[in-house]
Amino acid sequence: MMQNKQYRVVVIEPSPIIISGIKHLIENSKDFLYVGSIADMEFLIQRLTPLRPEIIIINPSIIDFHKRSSVHSLFQNFSDASIVALCYNFIDSNILKQFDGIIEINDEKLKIENTLINSVNKNKNSETPDSSELSDREKEILISIAKGFQNKEIADIHNISIHTVISHRKNITRKTGIKSVSGLTIYALLNNLINQNEFS
Amino acid sequence: MNHYLFSSNMKLADIIMSNYRLLSVLSRFNINLGFGDKTINEICEQKHISEDLFLMICNVYNFKDYLPTIEEIKTIEINELISFLKKSHNLFINQDIKEIENSLNKMCSCCSGNHLSLLMKFFEDYKKEVINHLNYEETVVFPYIDSLTKNKEVNNYHINQFEENHTNIEDKLSDLKNIIIKYLPEICSPEQRTMLLQRLFLFQEELFTHSIIEDKILIPLVEEIEKGYDAK
Numbered sequence: 001m002m003q004n005k006q007y008r009v010v011v012i013e014p015s016p017i018i019i020s021g022i023k024h025l026i027e028n029s030k031d032f033l034y035v036g037s038i039a040d041m042e043f044l045i046q047r048l049t050p051l052r053p054e055i056i057i058i059n060p061s062i063i064d065f066h067k068r069s070s071v072h073s074l075f076q077n078f079s080d081a082s083i084v085a086l087c088y089n090f091i092d093s094n095i096l097k098q099f100d101g102i103i104e105i106n107d108e109k110l111k112i113e114n115t116l117i118n119s120v121n122k123n124k125n126s127e128t129p130d131s132s133e134l135s136d137r138e139k140e141i142l143i144s145i146a147k148g149f150q151n152k153e154i155a156d157i158h159n160i161s162i163h164t165v166i167s168h169r170k171n172i173t174r175k176t177g178i179k180s181v182s183g184l185t186i187y188a189l190l191n192n193l194i195n196q197n198e199f200s
Numbered sequence: 201m202n203h204y205l206f207s208s209n210m211k212l213a214d215i216i217m218s219n220y221r222l223l224s225v226l227s228r229f230n231i232n233l234g235f236g237d238k239t240i241n242e243i244c245e246q247k248h249i250s251e252d253l254f255l256m257i258c259n260v261y262n263f264k265d266y267l268p269t270i271e272e273i274k275t276i277e278i279n280e281l282i283s284f285l286k287k288s289h290n291l292f293i294n295q296d297i298k299e300i301e302n303s304l305n306k307m308c309s310c311c312s313g314n315h316l317s318l319l320m321k322f323f324e325d326y327k328k329e330v331i332n333h334l335n336y337e338e339t340v341v342f343p344y345i346d347s348l349t350k351n352k353e354v355n356n357y358h359i360n361q362f363e364e365n366h367t368n369i370e371d372k373l374s375d376l377k378n379i380i381i382k383y384l385p386e387i388c389s390p391e392q393r394t395m396l397l398q399r400l401f402l403f404q405e406e407l408f409t410h411s412i413i414e415d416k417i418l419i420p421l422v423e424e425i426e427k428g429y430d431a432k
Contacts, residue, residue, distance in 0.1 A: 176378065182322050183375030189315050190383045
């Protein structure tokens with residue numbers, strides 16, 4: 001029988017209560033193996049290396065303030081490991097978006113497991129760091145959306161599948177925070193992607 | 201959990217002090233400010249308000265994780281709940297949306313650009329959507345419930361057809377907030393913009409609580425009544 005792959009999980013978190021909680025939640029999972037915890041950032045790399053982590057769950061508030069904006073460089077020796085934030089107080093969204101996943105303190109067991117699994121996948125196919133800037137392709141699609149074209153038409157115009165159009169639309173909404181077509185039109189106009197004469 | 205909820209022997213002034221959003225609940229129960237140190241129990245008696253309903257609504261407003269049990273919901277007089285919801289609708293349309301509209305107009309009059317007409321059009325459409333949604337409840341859902349309670353003939357309508365279509369309404373409000381926070385040019389009247397945003401945030405919270413009251417209290421209560429009706 002094939003042995004299921006178990007990801008080695010390390011928790012970097014000062015509170016013993018929280019650590020025990022996470023340990024307990026993932027202990028019986030066939031996907032994860034809890035291998036240890038670290039309570040502070042002292043000699044972090046030296047202590048982390050022997051644990052060979054594949055998923056690092058870290059509370060962002062214990063990272064030095066000026067290092068928070070470069071989480072991945074902090075763990076550059078562990079580029080294969082996914083980094084998941086564990087939040088129980090307010091953390092700037094600019095800092096959070098560096099992470100491969102976010103666990104909130106009230107999350108249910110199932111949700112936490114999903115977050116961890118997704119973080120591994122996300123880390124695998126992240127060639128470029130996620131930015132909130134729209135890509136050129138996304139801008140083109142956005143212009144078509146603003147002009148009132150439907151998914152099928154947009155697919156034809158840009159010679160891509162509907163599936164790709166939908167995935168572009170999802171990314172555009174994620175980056176701009178705007179869902180409705182009329183809202184996106186205003187966005188396109190404000191960013192000079194279209195001008196008012198181009199649509200009725 | 202129940203330990204921390206508001207209860208009838210608390211002073212009304214104290215619970216308002218603890219959460220100013222409850223101010224918007226008062227007028228929907230015809231309670232005016234100036235009630236001194238009266239407790240919730242005293243005021244409800246004086247004003248002939250159902251204490252259970254008043255407390256339930258205040259608790260839903262104040263405690264994010266609170267939902268009454270079906271046993272508690274069953275004690276609610278449905279007509280009183282509907283009367284509350286109707287007053288909420290009225291406030292949304294005649295007060296909240298109007299204020300947002302005024303605020304938006306003021307903001308737009310302080311800055312220039314061809315995007316403003318679009319922004320106003322966006323809100324105009326949004327307003328129509330909200331009014332349509334509320335109208336549907338007033339002209340279809342509430343009359344249906346009324347017939348149901350009066351044991352009148354009801355057509356094939358069932359409350360589960362009442363889809364909780366609040367999502368679209370909330371999405372567009374978020375869109376508007378995003379545009380105003382992130383994408384309007386920096387020079388665009390900062391004071392008016394902040395005021396408008398505060399109103400939008402408050403209104404969104406009101407809508408959110410309103411949809412909880414409809415989805416988690418009204419609908420289960422109607423379902424209970426339907427059960428009794430279908431059994432006949």
